[in-house]
Amino acid sequence: MEKTSQRIGFIGVGLMGEAMVRHLLDLGHEVRVWNLEPERLETVVPHGAIAMETPAAVAAQSDIVMLCVLNMAAVERCIFAEDGVAAAGKGPSVIVDFSTADPEGTRQAAARLREMTGAGWIDAPVSGGPQLARTGKMTVMAGGDEADFAGVKPVLETMAGNLTLMGPVGAGQTTKILNQAIVGTGYVVMAEALMLAEAAGIDAARLPQCLAGGHADSSLLQRLYPQMQQRAFEPPSSYARQLLKDLKAVSEFSRGLGLDLKVIEQGVQRYKDYVALGHEMSDSAAIVKLYEHDAAERDRSGR
Structure with a gap:
């Protein structure tokens, strides 16, 4: 060339x-x-x-x-x-x-x-x-x-x-905060939807195909959900510590505007919990492992 x-x-x-x-x-x-x-x-x-x-x-x-x-x-x-x-x-x-x-x-x-x-x-x-x-x-x-x-x-x-x-300068970063609010909470929603589908006994792999074109459809459903469903996390395409950093920035930004956005705060907490288990360098999509960990803990405690 x-x-x-x-x-x-x-x-x-x-x-x-x-x-x-x-x-x-x-x-x-x-x-x-x-x-x-x-x-x-x-x-x-x-x-x-x-x-x-x-x-x-x-x-x-x-x-x-x-x-x-x-x-x-x-x-x-x-x-x-x-x-x-x-x-x-x-x-x-x-x-x-x-x-x-x-x-x-x-x-x-x-x-x-x-x-x-x-x-x-x-x-x-x-x-x-x-x-x-x-x-x-x-x-x-x-x-x-x-x-x-x-x-x-x-x-x-x-x-x-x-x-x-x-x-002007700074508008791109403000937009990225909004993007990360959607992405970060979306990762958590995809993980919870996967756990619900698997626990309910349906064919979880077919969910993106089934919901394509409806209101639930998105790139998260079509690209991220299958990665979670297949547990295809190696090599990482992004790091959990990075998404946690971004979600914390979303939280700080929203609080600075006087807002209390509870879904975002739950997303921050979920990634804090996941990273605290030693997964800071794991793929961000592997947040589903946190839910598997939680389920295993409940089984051990008999609850």
Whole structure:
């Protein structure tokens, strides 16, 4: 494939970052990469990515820098540390942050970076998982200045099946909070529906087919429920600790708005209980194991 002139830096090569970098390489982009744990770079360097020593080194040779890291603290470290993006001198014109972070922290970081370097900021959290990221079909919910967005839109459109600018900086992260409220509680509902179907003695595997097209249909029912029903959790496509972090952020955000959303609070508690059993690095969909654990405990206690 003919190489493009777009120089892209990518910071954070986890499960999602790896999938996105591989897709960008497939499209012919020159991609420079950095990750806090350098061994993760071996998932992309053999495919053409160029490993760099620091985020600043990535930024110095990139027109656009993309991030996909764990949380707001990790974003700030990658941008503002002594070896961070902001230290690169003449660095990228725009940061595209695919991380799930908090809206207010994002707004503050974007303003600080603009003041320091003049670079724009697009917060662009994603949904869909590594498989859709790998094929350029993930959902991207963006926030940022319209001019900055226009500059990165062509490359983002090659990475996303659904790309929407939701408003100014921080709007993407706010939208991701809403997304995670639906996803996190939806995982719990799918687990409970599966346990109910299995306990009732129907063919639980047929439920997605049976309910397709009705009000209960969704991508969670068609994609997540079968994974739970088959107990197909290896290798993990997402981590329970990450979804718990996101659900806690939803809870904090809603409480900050003066809301008491009880279904969300129950979702947070269910994932707290699951992670407390030592499953922080298990697949998020394996929350069904918590219900199996609860059932086994009831059997042992004779209740």
